[in-house]
Amino acid sequence: xxxxxxxxxxxxxxxxxxxxxxxxxxxxxxxxxxxxxxxxxxxxxxxxxxxxxxxxxxxxxxxxxxxxxxxxxxxxxxxxxxxxxxxxxxxxxxxxxxxxxxxxxxxxxxxxxxxxxxxxxxxxxxxxxxxxxxxxxxxxxxxxxxxxxxxxxxxxxxxxxxxxxxxxxxxxxxxxxxxxxxxxxxxxxxxxxxxxxxxxxxxxxxxxxxxxxxxxxxxxxxxxxxxxx
Amino acid sequence: xxxxxxxxxxxxxxxxxxxxxxxxxxxxxxxxxxxxxxxxxxxxxxxxxxxxxxxxxxxxxxxxxxxxxxxxxxxxxxxxxxxxxxxxxxxxxxxxxxxxxxxxxxxxxxxxxxxxxxxxxxxxxxxxxxxxxxxxxxxxxxxxxxxxxxxxxxxxxxxxxxxxxxxxxxxxxxxxxxxxxxxxxxxxxxxxxxxxxxxxxxxxxxxxxxxxxxxxxxxxxxxxxxxxxxxxxxxxxxxxxxxxxxxxxxxxxxxxxxxxxxxxxxxxxxxxxxxxxxxxxxxxxxxxxxxxxxxxxxxxxxxxxxxxxxxxxxxxxxxxxxxxxxxxxxxxxxxxxxxxxxxxxxxxxxxxxxxxxxxxxxxxxxxxxxxxxxxxxxxxxxxxxxxxxxxxxxxxxxxxxxxxxxxxxxxxxxxxxxxxxxxxxxxxxxxxxxxxxxxxxxxxxxxxxxxx
Numbered sequence: 070x071x072x073x074x075x076x077x078x079x080x081x082x083x084x085x086x087x088x089x090x091x092x093x094x095x096x097x098x099x100x101x102x103x104x105x106x107x108x109x110x111x112x113x114x115x116x117x118x119x120x121x122x123x124x125x126x127x128x129x130x131x132x133x134x135x136x137x138x139x140x141x142x143x144x145x146x147x148x149x150x151x152x153x154x155x156x157x158x159x160x161x162x163x164x165x166x167x168x169x170x171x172x173x174x175x176x177x178x179x180x181x182x183x184x185x186x187x188x189x190x191x192x193x194x195x196x197x198x199x200x201x202x203x204x205x206x207x208x209x210x211x212x213x214x215x216x217x218x219x220x221x222x223x224x225x226x227x228x229x230x231x232x233x234x235x236x237x238x239x240x241x242x243x244x245x246x247x248x249x250x251x252x253x254x255x256x257x258x259x260x261x262x263x264x265x266x267x268x269x270x271x272x273x274x275x276x277x278x279x280x281x282x283x284x285x286x287x288x289x290x291x292x293x294x295x296x297x298x
Numbered sequence: 299x300x301x302x303x304x305x306x307x308x309x310x311x312x313x314x315x316x317x318x319x320x321x322x323x324x325x326x327x328x329x330x331x332x333x334x335x336x337x338x339x340x341x342x343x344x345x346x347x348x349x350x351x352x353x354x355x356x357x358x359x360x361x362x363x364x365x366x367x368x369x370x371x372x373x374x375x376x377x378x379x380x381x382x383x384x385x386x387x388x389x390x391x392x393x394x395x396x397x398x399x400x401x402x403x404x405x406x407x408x409x410x411x412x413x414x415x416x417x418x419x420x421x422x423x424x425x426x427x428x429x430x431x432x433x434x435x436x437x438x439x440x441x442x443x444x445x446x447x448x449x450x451x452x453x454x455x456x457x458x459x460x461x462x463x464x465x466x467x468x469x470x471x472x473x474x475x476x477x478x479x480x481x482x483x484x485x486x487x488x489x490x491x492x493x494x495x496x497x498x499x500x501x502x503x504x505x506x507x508x509x510x511x512x513x514x515x516x517x518x519x520x521x522x523x524x525x526x527x528x529x530x531x532x533x534x535x536x537x538x539x540x541x542x543x544x545x546x547x548x549x550x551x552x553x554x555x556x557x558x559x560x561x562x563x564x565x566x567x568x569x570x571x572x573x574x575x576x577x578x579x580x581x582x583x584x585x586x587x588x589x590x591x592x593x594x595x596x597x598x599x600x601x602x603x604x605x606x607x608x609x610x611x612x613x614x615x616x617x618x619x620x621x622x623x624x625x626x627x628x629x630x631x632x633x634x635x636x637x638x639x640x641x642x643x644x645x646x647x648x649x650x651x652x653x654x655x656x657x658x659x660x661x662x663x664x665x666x667x668x669x670x671x672x673x674x675x676x677x678x679x680x681x682x683x684x685x686x687x688x689x690x691x692x693x694x695x696x697x698x699x700x701x702x703x704x705x706x707x708x709x710x711x712x713x714x715x716x717x718x719x720x721x722x723x724x725x726x727x728x729x730x731x732x733x734x735x736x737x738x739x740x741x742x743x744x745x746x747x748x749x750x
C-alpha cells in the first residue's frame with residue numbers, strides 16, 4: 070500500500086496562486102461571491118498564506134501554501150460521529166460527503182483550519198458552471214469539504230496501472246496543484262517508496278512539518294527557505 | 299413564620315390547577331409567540347441554508363453550541379440539587395424540590411434541541427443513533443458527540459423518572475378532587491395510587507435509589523459536555539480542568555435558574571406561605587459557595603495559562619483578557635463573581651430581591667462564559683493567517699431568545715397542570731404530622747431537620 074504525501078519547497082514558491090485556481094477548477098469548489106467571501110465563507114482547499122517579516126523598509130514577504138496535511142494522527146477523524154471523516158488504507162484523510170451531517174466538529178479539531186463548510190448549495194459565476202469536473206461529486210449545503218489530494222486522479226492512475234498490469238510510477242500521479250505549479254514547488258508521491266522524489270525531499274535537512282508539536286504527524290513536508298531575496 | 303396545614307395546603311397548591319385566570323392565557327400567548335418565531339427562524343435556516351447564520355471560517359461553532367452548553371448547565375439545577383438535599387435530608391427542601399426537578403427536565407429538552415439546530419443537515423440527525431442499519435454502519439463511538447448523545451439521554455430518562463416518582467401521590471390527590479376528563483387523565487397518571495403502606499414503602503425505596511443514582515449521572519453529563527471541547531487539540535480547550543469546571547459552572551447557573559423560577563412562582567401563584575425567605579437565603583448561600591468555586595476554577599485556568607506562556611494559548615488568552623473579547627470577559631467576571639459575592643456574602647442583601655438580582659447576573663454571566671470558551675479559541679487557533687471572528691445574525695439571536703421563551707412557556711404550562719410544590723412531601727414535613735396523611739416510611743423525614 071502506498072502512503073501518499075507531498076513536499077513543498079518554500080524556496081520555489083513565489084505565491085502566484087496558480088495552485089489555488091487549479092484546485093478550484095479540478096474539485097468543483099463553488100465560488101461564493103464577493104460578499105460571502107468577505108464574510109469568511111470562501112472555500113480554498115489550498116490557500117497561500119502570506120507573511121511579512123521584518124519592519125519597513127527591510128520587510129520581506131514569504132509565502133506558504135497550506136492545504137490538508139493528511140495527518141497520520143489526524144484530530145479531525147476521531148471526533149466525527151458518523152465516520153464521514155476517516156483514514157483510508159493509503160493514508161489519505163478522506164471526507165465522505167454523503168455521510169457528513171454537518172456537526173463541523175472536524176473543522177474545530179483541525180489545527181490547520183483547512184476544512185470548509187458548505188453554507189449554501191453550490192453555484193458558480195458564469196461561465197465557470199460550464200467547466201465542472203465530472204469525476205468529482207458536488208457537495209450540498211450543510212456538509213464539510215476539504216482537500217482530497219485529488220483522490221480521483223489517484224484512483225484513475227491506479228486503475229490505469231492495474232489495467233496495464235504494472236505499478237504506479239513515481240510522478241505519474243499529479244494533483245491539480247502540483248500539475249499547475251509553474252516553479253515546481255510542489256512534489257507529490259509515495260512516502261513509503263524510499264526512491265520516490267517526495268520521500269527523498271521529505272528526508273531533507275531543510276524539511277519540517279507544520280505545527281509539528283501538536284502531534285498530528287502531517288504527511289506534508291515544508292522545505293525551509295534558504296535564499297534571502 | 300406560619301406553616302399552612304392540611305386542607306389549606308391542598309387548596310393553595312391545587313388552586314392553579316382548578317382555576318384559570320386570564321393571566322395564564324396572556325402568558326402562554328406571549329411566550330408562545332416567541333417560540334413560534336424561533337421555529338420559523340429554524341425552518342428558514344433549513345430552507346435557505348446555514349449561511350443565514352453568522353458562522354464563518356474558522357469559527358464554526360457559535361450561539362447554538364453556547365446555548366447547548368448553557369441549557370445543559372441549567373439542567374443541573376434540579377435533579378442534582380434536589381437529590382443532594384434529599385440525601386442529606388434537609389428539611390427546608392420540601393417546597394423547593396419539584397420546581398427544581400422540573401427545570402432539569404425542560405432545560406434538558408431545550409438543550410438537546412441545539413445539537414440538532416446546529417447541524418448542517420439536521421434531517422440526518424438519526425445517524426447519531428446506534429440503530430442497526432442494513433449497511434452495518436454504526437456511529438463512531440470515539441466521538442465525544444456520540445458520548446453526548448448517550449449522556450444526555452441517560453440523564454433525561456433518569457430525571458424524568460426522578461420528577462415523576464414523587465408526583466404520583468399528588469396526581470392521586472388531584473384525581474380525587476377533579477371531575478370529568480381531568481379525573482380520567484389524572485387517574486392514568488396516578489398509576490393506581492391508593493396510599494397503602496406497601497405503596498409508600500416502594501415509592502420511598504425507588505426515590506432513594508434514584509436520588510443516589512442520579513448524582514453520578516448528573517456529574518458525568520456535564521463532564522462529557524466539557525469533553526466536546528477538551529478532547530480537541532484547540533488552544534485553551536485541551537485542558538484537564540474542563541470537567542470539574544463545567545460541572546461547577548452548571549450547578550452554579552442551575553441554582554441561579556432555580557432562584558429566579560422560585561421568585562416568579564412565589565409572586566404569580568401567591569405561594570408566599572410556602573416559599574419563605576429562608577429558602578431563598580439557603581439557596582443564596584449555595585449560590586455564594588458556587589460563585590467562590592467558579593472563581594477558583596477561573597483563577598486556576600487563567601493563571602496556569604499565563605504562567606505557562608504557550609504561544610498558541612497566549613493568543614487566545616490575550617484576546618479574552620485585554621483584546622477584543624475583554625469587555626465580555628470582565629463583564630462575565632463581574633456578574634459571576636463580584637456581584638454574587640457582594641449580594642450573597644453580605645447578610646443584609648441576601649433577601650429575595652438580592653437573590654433574584656444576583657441570579658439574573660449569574661445567568662447572563664454563565665452564558666457569556668460558555669460563549670467565551672468557544673468563540674475566541676476557535677477564532678485564534680495556531681496559524682495567525684487563519685485567525686477569524688464571529689458575529690451572530692438575527693436567526694441565531696431569535697432562536698436564542700426563543701429558547702428562553704420555551705423554558706418559560708413549558709414552566710407556565712407545568713405549573714398549570716401539576717402542583718408545582720409537592721403536596722405530600724410538604725405534609726410529611728409538618729410538626730406534628732397528620733397521622734392519616736403521613737406515609738409510614740417517612741420516619742427519617744421527621745428525625746432529620748438538618749439545615750444547610
